[in-house]
Amino acid sequence: MDIAVQMSGITMKFPGITANDNVDFEVRRGEVHALVGENGAGKTTLMNILYGLYIPVAGQIKIGGKEQRFQSAIDAIRAGIGMVHQHFMLIPSLSIADNIVLGEEPRQGIVYRRDHAAEKINELCAEYDMKLDPKALVAQVSLGTQQRVEIMKALYRQAEIIILDEPTSVLTPQEIDELGAMLRKLKSMGKTIIIITHKLKEVIDFSDRVTVLRHGKIVSTVKTGETSADEVTNMMVGRSVQLGGHKTDITLGKAVLCVNNVSYHDGRIEKLKDISLTVYAGEILGIAGIDNSGQKELTEIIAGIRKLDQGEITLDGKSIKSVSVSDIKEKGVGFIPQDRQESGLALGMSVKENLMMGYQRKPLYRYKKIFLSKAGMTKEAQEKIENFDIRPDSPDVLARTLSGGNQQKVVVAREISNASRLIVADQPSRGIDIGAIELIHQKLVDARNSGMAVLLISLELDEVMLLSDRIAVIHDGRLMDILDAKEATREQIGLLMAGAKTKGGGGCEKQTK
Amino acid sequence: MKSKQNREPLNWAKYFSPVFIILITLLFTSILIFATGDHPLTAYKFMIVGAFGNSAALISTINKAVPISLAGFAVALSSKAGIFNIGIEGQLIFGAIGSTIAGLFIVGLPAYIHLPVCLVTGMLFGALYALLPAALYVKKGVNLLVIHIMMNSIAGLLLTYVVMGPLMGDNKYVSATNIVQDTAKLPYLITTPNKMTIGVLISIFVACILWFYIHKTVSGYMLRACGDNSIAARFSGIKVKYYQTGALLASGALAGLAGSVEVLGTFQRLYDNFSPGYGFDGIPIAMLASGNPFGILMGAFLFGALRVGSINMQAKAGISSEIVSVIQGVLITLIASQYIIRFASSRIFNRRKKEAQE
Numbered sequence: 018m019d020i021a022v023q024m025s026g027i028t029m030k031f032p033g034i035t036a037n038d039n040v041d042f043e044v045r046r047g048e049v050h051a052l053v054g055e056n057g058a059g060k061t062t063l064m065n066i067l068y069g070l071y072i073p074v075a076g077q078i079k080i081g082g083k084e085q086r087f088q089s090a091i092d093a094i095r096a097g098i099g100m101v102h103q104h105f106m107l108i109p110s111l112s113i114a115d116n117i118v119l120g121e122e123p124r125q126g127i128v129y130r131r132d133h134a135a136e137k138i139n140e141l142c143a144e145y146d147m148k149l150d151p152k153a154l155v156a157q158v159s160l161g162t163q164q165r166v167e168i169m170k171a172l173y174r175q176a177e178i179i180i181l182d183e184p185t186s187v188l189t190p191q192e193i194d195e196l197g198a199m200l201r202k203l204k205s206m207g208k209t210i211i212i213i214t215h216k217l218k219e220v221i222d223f224s225d226r227v228t229v230l231r232h233g234k235i236v237s238t239v240k241t242g243e244t245s246a247d248e249v250t251n252m253m254v255g256r257s258v259q260l261g262g263h264k265t266d267i268t269l270g271k272a273v274l275c276v277n278n279v280s281y282h283d284g285r286i287e288k289l290k291d292i293s294l295t296v297y298a299g300e301i302l303g304i305a306g307i308d309n310s311g312q313k314e315l316t317e318i319i320a321g322i323r324k325l326d327q328g329e330i331t332l333d334g335k336s337i338k339s340v341s342v343s344d345i346k347e348k349g350v351g352f353i354p355q356d357r358q359e360s361g362l363a364l365g366m367s368v369k370e371n372l373m374m375g376y377q378r379k380p381l382y383r384y385k386k387i388f389l390s391k392a393g394m395t396k397e398a399q400e401k402i403e404n405f406d407i408r409p410d411s412p413d414v415l416a417r418t419l420s421g422g423n424q425q426k427v428v429v430a431r432e433i434s435n436a437s438r439l440i441v442a443d444q445p446s447r448g449i450d451i452g453a454i455e456l457i458h459q460k461l462v463d464a465r466n467s468g469m470a471v472l473l474i475s476l477e478l479d480e481v482m483l484l485s486d487r488i489a490v491i492h493d494g495r496l497m498d499i500l501d502a503k504e505a506t507r508e509q510i511g512l513l514m515a516g517a518k519t520k521g522g523g524g525c526e527k528q529t530k
Numbered sequence: 531m532k533s534k535q536n537r538e539p540l541n542w543a544k545y546f547s548p549v550f551i552i553l554i555t556l557l558f559t560s561i562l563i564f565a566t567g568d569h570p571l572t573a574y575k576f577m578i579v580g581a582f583g584n585s586a587a588l589i590s591t592i593n594k595a596v597p598i599s600l601a602g603f604a605v606a607l608s609s610k611a612g613i614f615n616i617g618i619e620g621q622l623i624f625g626a627i628g629s630t631i632a633g634l635f636i637v638g639l640p641a642y643i644h645l646p647v648c649l650v651t652g653m654l655f656g657a658l659y660a661l662l663p664a665a666l667y668v669k670k671g672v673n674l675l676v677i678h679i680m681m682n683s684i685a686g687l688l689l690t691y692v693v694m695g696p697l698m699g700d701n702k703y704v705s706a707t708n709i710v711q712d713t714a715k716l717p718y719l720i721t722t723p724n725k726m727t728i729g730v731l732i733s734i735f736v737a738c739i740l741w742f743y744i745h746k747t748v749s750g751y752m753l754r755a756c757g758d759n760s761i762a763a764r765f766s767g768i769k770v771k772y773y774q775t776g777a778l779l780a781s782g783a784l785a786g787l788a789g790s791v792e793v794l795g796t797f798q799r800l801y802d803n804f805s806p807g808y809g810f811d812g813i814p815i816a817m818l819a820s821g822n823p824f825g826i827l828m829g830a831f832l833f834g835a836l837r838v839g840s841i842n843m844q845a846k847a848g849i850s851s852e853i854v855s856v857i858q859g860v861l862i863t864l865i866a867s868q869y870i871i872r873f874a875s876s877r878i879f880n881r882r883k884k885e886a887q888e
Binding site: 320321322341342343344345346352354359360361362363364365366370374375377382383387388389 | 745746747748749751752754758759761762763764766767
């Protein structure tokens, strides 16, 4: 068979870690090849090497049988490789056509022929059966369209091999289907496609083969048709995985958190528009939505960090809209913020000190009121370290030295063990290993089982569907609908995520009526 | 076990990097002295003899170290809260003015009341002088660096005005106030072979209090949280602005204390330009010691020795005492790039460790 890409013996080292260890990777011409592995398994590093962004310590790259030594991405592009990064590299204020031709503009003398660019793009669109309006501004189109622009950028540069880094992370389920159709079309035109992902489920339908990476090494390459998503996940982790925790049947308690008609704007941008929802004791209410739909603002308003413009928020029937952050904590609300390094941890302080942050008022941490009780801090920290399997198991190491998963466990341990009424978790499993995700899922479910209310936000629809009892869908700062998790389908949620239909929310007053 | 092995070389590097910095500075200064035609070892010999050669010299060094260390504590306290206080010099001058006024005009009190009153007045003046920048920073987000540098100039000019104008002493030929009352003078610990006041005890006392506050109290813990990650602190419900304002004011008070001790102890009157830049000396010292009060004491001793020793060096070997400014300049440059140095020295230790294991 015709081999498009052959990488053999690739080794790449960064200070302290070996990102790729003697990796052999092969892609056939005209196939869709999924490269999967956990965060930190080395898949993006491998593809950055193929794209000429890194120069490996050892190893050989052959493109179409010809050995290549890329010194930069320019060399890789010349060799017919295109890459669509996870975070798009587009200029929002320029039109789609301008973005596509940027750097390789059709010109006449020194004049940029915009009309020629548009013509060329229309031709390419017709050829590959894609819908793009060359004149539209990038800022005004959806993320799905922006992704098509990125793919078109590669095609415009005559790429034969296209690498897509986590292409599904910004898409709704419907857009993922569209992406699949587009990739099939590209495949039929003879293009070779490599998809980097840690969510095989979403690409299993349209990939031909899968290569699994673990700790920088290749585990195996299998035909997609001969495997299942679960099997691949087990290969990724090296053992069988149980996500989603064990839910027990529990009768729903009374309303703990009521959000009624809340609106909020940040600068001139309206972030939340008339949001209403209720979280009951003993349930996990998941919020599904694409990134930047207002989730972060909503959680920070509930935690008291931002103050809302209009509306009302109550906890156990009492208003908390103008209560301070520390008083809200004292009322039993735990908040796991979106970005652990930015807003969850003080990285230069010890694990022990991080585990008490925000709860230093507690008598347990104090000695004669104003002094720190070292004994209390250490004892509490050791308990949490054990309960949440934080590694290394020392309360005195700096938070900075922990891995992402363990840093997240510190935040989760602190917030869950101190909360008594409500837990607000904003993307608690973002960018961490599966072992840590398993544990955090179990702890959130345990909190629910014990009768706490949990508000879960995740960009990963799978996670929302797996954990939630009810699912609220948010689109562009508006609550689209609240569905029962048992009955909701991916398609239904996907349509709502894309803003297909509007319906009010479920504030307290509305529900009691 | 594994984590311990990983941590050890890093810790070594942490304690070694100040030594590294000082060694590199000495090397650089040696080259410079050599280039000007003198022998660096001669220069250092006279410097060391001048600073530590006999007990009188040693006492001078300690006397110089006192205000520098207090300025260092001031910098350390604010930087623990995540604020860079470069206005120490101005606050120090203002504190000196305050305690001089209290020392001159409050009469009839016994020394054990009058002296503390003077010191506290100095601290209040220092804190007061930090209040305007603090308020502008917290309320309006004004750049502290810029406003502090301007406040330093204002304080310097104000000092000149005060000693030439309203507080001018009886001797019109000296730009200084009269000598403060006896009850306001810092008592001496030793008078022969050189005078040393209780300033050194104040400095050690403040170091202990500061260390205890930062590491052992809940409030100090919150202050460190603000300094390490102000966003995370805010998310935890810690009142970041409150702590940062407080730290800046307390930092101003410590700077004021530095000025008071210098005026009431060393000079017993307020001179124009009495501070050769103690406030600025405090900055590199606090950074060199990463804010550790006892490290600051050592650093201040070193800087005091440089200042005293360089005078001897100039007198005996004819090498300009301006070399001290060079040493300080190099130190600051190296401290600013200390992350690179830390990285390099930790690499060296890691390699050694590996070689030792093999």
